[in-house]
Amino acid sequence: MITAQNLSLFFRDGQYRLPVLQGISIPIERGEWVALTGANGCGKSSLIRLFNGLNIPAGGSLTAAGLNLRSPENRTAVKQHIQLVFQNPEAQNVGSTPYEDVAFGLENRGLSPGEMEKRITRVLQQVGLxxxxETDISALSGGERQRLAVACCLALQAEMIIFDEATSMLDPAGRSDILDLARNLWRQGTTILWVTQRVEELAESPRVAVMGQGTMLYDGDPRTLFYSSELPGQLGWEPAPVISIGRLLQAKGWPLRLLPLTEQELEAIL
Structure with a gap:
């Protein structure tokens, strides 16, 4: 789905070029779940905006959904395949009701009224809305607005959805709903890039990529990251309770493959 090789990106500040991304290489296969993390300002948002054509790389090579994103036409076309769900639920709605909001993108694609109605009904059902x-969007909760944003992505038949810290402004119940929805989509074949700074969400992801100051610091499985790497400590991460218990087990000689990452794995051990 994504093949990025040695990507670089610069922003201009007057006569100076400020480096934002330096030498980023990351492949993402179709149907994969990847969690992307890093401190604020490390370049996460700049990177994901390269993936769906919002930013243009200064150097390196990038293909997304089989399209070379050096081409302006391809940068427009890739948005049909790769969609973003942003951090702020209130910044993504253009219609006055969920029905109108989903319809907006479909109207721009020129779908017939009959096909639009079928697709809108299906995706709203899929996200539980x-x-x-026909409810006024202003009456929806933050979690419902994020589910509506996902519905808009599904209506456009996105092959990959990037969740850009999409749960950071939600309460625990809303976070759980969006994470469960994303996991269901992943199980059905959608490629998911889950951007987060929550350690527990990283631990539950099959693959974790860690960025720092515009570079890729780690790309691999979470068990190695949390139990065999000094990176979490160097970055000042507060360990999740499950990881803290796992480190006690590690100190007593438990092998890496048995150390828990999730509450379910810890429950099985206990």
């Missing part, structure tokens, strides 16, 4: 299709 069918019963609120």
């Amino acid at each position: 069918a019963h609120k299709s």
Whole structure:
């Protein structure tokens, strides 16, 4: 789905070029779940905006959904395949109701009214908002607005959805709903790039990529990251309770492959 090789990106500040990304290489296969993390200002948002054509790399090579993103036409076309769900739920809605919001993108694609209605009904049902299709968007909760943003992505038949810290402004129940929705989509074949700074969400991801100051510091499995790497400590991460217990087990000689990452794995051990 994504093949990025030695990507660089610069922003201009007057006569100076400020480096934002330096030598980033990362492949993402179709149907994969990758969690991307790093401190604020490390370049995460700049990188994901390269993936769907919002930014243009200064150097390196990048293909997304089989399209070379050096081409302006391809940067426009890739948005059909790769969609973003942003951090702020209120910044993504253009319609006055969920039905109108999903319809907006479909109208721009020139779908017939009959096909639009079928697709809108299906995706609102898929995200659990069918019963609120005609509700005023201002009456929706933050979690419901994020689910609506996902519905808009699904209506456009996105092959990959990038969640850019999409749960950071939600309460625990809303976070859980969006994470469960993303996991269901992943199980159905959608490629997911999950951008987060929550350690527990990283631990539950099959693959974690860690950025720092515009470079890629780590790309691999979470068990190695949390139990065999000094990176979490260097970055000042507060370990999740499950990881803290796992480190006690590690100190007593438990092998890496048995150390827990999730509450379910810890429960099985206990």
